[in-house]
Amino acid sequence: MITEAEIETFQRDGAVVVRGVLSDWIEVMAEGVARNMADPGPYASENAVTEGRFFDDYCNWSRIPEFEAVIRKSPAAELVARAMRSATAQIFHDHVLVKEPGTPKPTPWHQDAPYYFVEGGQTVSLWCPLDPVREASLRLIAGSHRWDKMVRPVSWADDSDFYDSGDWTPVPNPDADPGAAKVLEWDMDPGDVVLFDYRTVHGARGNMATSRRRALSLRFVGDDARYVDRPGKTSPPFPGHGMVAGQRLREDWFPLVWPR
């Protein structure tokens, strides 16, 4: 499912591609994405500024049976636990990101960690495209999960500050200074996944291809992940969660999915 060398790469670079591991689950995930787009949740947003469509939505797995099945029954949970070198995996949330053909809007460079109320060395997002991707694949800065300071979080729609305060590193632009950072990106087919740490800086180009770019990103946490207070509302917000700093994520909201 994942080799020791791939686990080493994930630990070292903060990201790794694993080929074909969810090939048997493409139809299920595609049905889930279709159901989600036909019936968006309260956090759904449209991020395309001018042309095309960049839809995203999250936290729907408990009402979308296809997502719950992938989370609980596919190889995903074991895969991420192994990559994190964690005995356990808890589901944090699901995230659907669809760029229709002819959508120039890039996904801004960002880390997920500052938007989340989670901190720890064992976190992972599993990004799985449901269409072949080339230009619009995920792009990640190798080793950025070890940066001292987190990157200033921005609103995707207009790049404005997400929090009013905080001691952040400016949003990087590896394309402006190509030698300064090693950018990882792969041509991917449905069933291939990228695993990346919540602290790894990542983004994506717009989708100017003639085919859609549907992706499902599943977020998990491992043994050492803990609730942390952020300087404002988080994304996702999970209103009324009642957790306090240092606590493990509550298992009634964020079920343990590995071991099964």
Ligand SMILES: O=C(O)CCC(=O)C(=O)O
């Ligand atoms: O699919 C994209 O464009 C970005 C994905 C992303 O930011 C994520 O999965 O955290």
